[in-house]
Amino acid sequence: xxxxxDNAATTSLSPRALEAxxxxxxxxxxxxxxxxxxxxxxxxxxQRARETVAKAINADFKEVYFTGGGSEADNQAILSGAALGxxxxxxxxxxxxxxxxxxLHTLDKLKKQGFEITLLDVHENGVVTAxxxxxxxxxxxxxxxxxFVNNEIGTIQPIGEIGAVCRERGVLFHTDAVQxxxxxxxxxxxxxxxxxxxAAHKFHGPKGVGALYARKGVPLVNVIEGGQQERGKRGGxxxxxxxxxxxxxxxxxxxxxxxxxxxxxxxxxKLIEGLLQIPHSRLNGDREKRVPGTVNFCFEGxxxxxxxxxxxxxxxxxxxxxxxxxxSLDPSHVLLALGLPHEIAHGSLRLSFDxxxxxxxxxxxxxxxxxxxSYLREMSPVWDELERGQTPHLI
Amino acid sequence: xxxxxxxxxxxxxxxxxxxKMEDADxxxxxxxxxxxxxxxxxxxxxxxxxTDVSFITFGCGSAIASSSMATEMIKGMPIxxxxxxxxxxxxxxxxxxxxxxxxxxxxxxxxxxxxxxxYYDKHDxxxxxxxxxxxxxxxxxxxxxxxxx
Numbered sequence: 001x002x003x004x005x006d007n008a009a010t011t012s013l014s015p016r017a018l019e020a021x022x023x024x025x026x027x028x029x030x031x032x033x034x035x036x037x038x039x040x041x042x043x044x045x046x047q048r049a050r051e052t053v054a055k056a057i058n059a060d061f062k063e064v065y066f067t068g069g070g071s072e073a074d075n076q077a078i079l080s081g082a083a084l085g086x087x088x089x090x091x092x093x094x095x096x097x098x099x100x101x102x103x104l105h106t107l108d109k110l111k112k113q114g115f116e117i118t119l120l121d122v123h124e125n126g127v128v129t130a131x132x133x134x135x136x137x138x139x140x141x142x143x144x145x146x147x148f149v150n151n152e153i154g155t156i157q158p159i160g161e162i163g164a165v166c167r168e169r170g171v172l173f174h175t176d177a178v179q180x181x182x183x184x185x186x187x188x189x190x191x192x193x194x195x196x197x198x199a200a201h202k203f204h205g206p207k208g209v210g211a212l213y214a215r216k217g218v219p220l221v222n223v224i225e226g227g228q229q230e231r232g233k234r235g236g237x238x239x240x241x242x243x244x245x246x247x248x249x250x251x252x253x254x255x256x257x258x259x260x261x262x263x264x265x266x267x268x269x270k271l272i273e274g275l276l277q278i279p280h281s282r283l284n285g286d287r288e289k290r291v292p293g294t295v296n297f298c299f300e301g302x303x304x305x306x307x308x309x310x311x312x313x314x315x316x317x318x319x320x321x322x323x324x325x326x327x328s329l330d331p332s333h334v335l336l337a338l339g340l341p342h343e344i345a346h347g348s349l350r351l352s353f354d355x356x357x358x359x360x361x362x363x364x365x366x367x368x369x370x371x372x373x374s375y376l377r378e379m380s381p382v383w384d385e386l387e388r389g390q391t392p393h394l395i
Numbered sequence: 396x397x398x399x400x401x402x403x404x405x406x407x408x409x410x411x412x413x414x415k416m417e418d419a420d421x422x423x424x425x426x427x428x429x430x431x432x433x434x435x436x437x438x439x440x441x442x443x444x445x446t447d448v449s450f451i452t453f454g455c456g457s458a459i460a461s462s463s464m465a466t467e468m469i470k471g472m473p474i475x476x477x478x479x480x481x482x483x484x485x486x487x488x489x490x491x492x493x494x495x496x497x498x499x500x501x502x503x504x505x506x507x508x509x510x511x512x513x514y515y516d517k518h519d520x521x522x523x524x525x526x527x528x529x530x531x532x533x534x535x536x537x538x539x540x541x542x543x544x
Contacts, residue, residue, distance in 0.1 A: 303432065346431040384435075
């Protein structure tokens with residue numbers, strides 16, 4: 001039995017999406033910018049996909065720009081908001097401490113260009129509040145960018161409330177919704193969102209394709225200069241198979257959302273209850289305000305990478321925010337943003353799944369994780385000191 | 396997973412000489428929980444020979460594998476020889492470590508030295524402090540080139 005519980009990293013391609021994509025690799029290979037029949041058939045597929053994606057988030061098709069993924073969409077949205085603000089002399093941006101690096105590194109770049117960045121505290125529960133945002137907005141605020149769902153801990157941010165605050169204050173609002181679209185209802189109009197990023201491979205679409213929603217009237221700057229593709233805002237011949245696959249996967253995810261959410265939430269609750277039986281463990285992030293299928297735990301006295309490797313050997317694919325998996329000496333910035341000390345953040349485990357997860361899979365995780373945690377604690381000098389009372393337990 | 400060599404995975408999944416030792420003659424602990432890895436090494440010494448050795452480690456796969464390999468390498472060695480164990484030798488015995496994991500082999504070298512130093516100190520054995528010139532608790536702060544003595 002191999003249980004894949006790393007959907008927040010990427011998902012499998014939906015068979016329906018694959019089927020929808022296939023003709024666009026072979027029979028319908030035209031360039032959507034060409035005037036001839038093969039080109040126009042590609043252009044028609046592109047248009048249908050654009051309408052499908054727009055409908056899924058209650059946008060107009062003219063407001064959807066396909067990109068090479070979620071990171072590109074984040075870059076373009078933030079750089080566009082910054083450029084628009086700068087033209088009006090506004091060089092302040094509000095965001096949060098636990099954004100994805102596609103957002104944080106873009107903000108770092110803007111900081112070097114003279115922008116002032118306010119990163120809001122995300123509190124112990126991993127949820128920023130609309131009041132936090134309201135307090136941070138200034139006369140010279142060009143943009144607010146707050147992620148819809150955190151990728152590591154799964155907490156949902158109050159996007160509608162933040163959108164209302166931004167609209168009232170006349171500040172542009174972007175949300176990185178890469179972990180939200182296809183998993184929770186997203187209505188850009190109701191939420192007062194000006195720009196929104198998404199990535200196909202997080203909802204069983206193909207990798208390397210995403211989209212940026214930009215409300216009518218929001219001027220975009222190009223990240224990729226080129227031809228007139230995507231209304232001149234993203235150069236490069238369109239990835240028609242990818243875009244068609246994205247639309248098919250999103251349509252399917254939205255159609256099944258209600259049914260899947262209930263099923264996945266029930267599995268998640270079982271998993272949380274099962275793993276919190278482990279002594280000195282904690283669930284990271286708000287218990288209620290979270291997407292159906294993402295959970296993140298810390299287990300005191302162990303290190304995340306060895307946990308992942310042993311789980312993999314037992315047929316479980318998961319992820320961790322430990323330093324060893326991040327490739328640096330510091331553990332995940334998300335866990336540190338929650339106020340967790342380094343030594344606790346090193347022992348983290350993220351499990352993310354959706355309706356493809358089975359009850360047997362969850363049972364296998366609930367059986368395996370405590371065994372692996374005990375085994376690692378047995379050989380951990382940190383655990384030894386905790387158990388002998390030489391250092392106090394932190395969780 | 397292909398991040399690690401088969402040797403690393405073998406020592407990680409089946410660590411040799413793992414566990415605490417109640418009657419150790421020397422115990423060395425290096426690393427820092429904040430950095431994400433701590434190694435504790437226990438040695439038993441008879442007539443200047445390391446007759447038994449064990450370890451417990453908090454850390455990633457390569458930290459556990461490096462500890463395990465280091466214990467295998469020094470078991471049965473005269474103490475002076477064990478002090479010559481280099482991080483490079485540990486990494487090579489594991490068929491290499493990824494570049495960002497080399498500090499794990501450094502930690503293993505440091506753990507051995509710390510255990511020996513503890514043995515010397517506990518048994519009032521005189522030694523030239525130069526051989527422990529580097530504070531063993533500082534493994535992360537130094538650029539450790541293998542010590543060629």
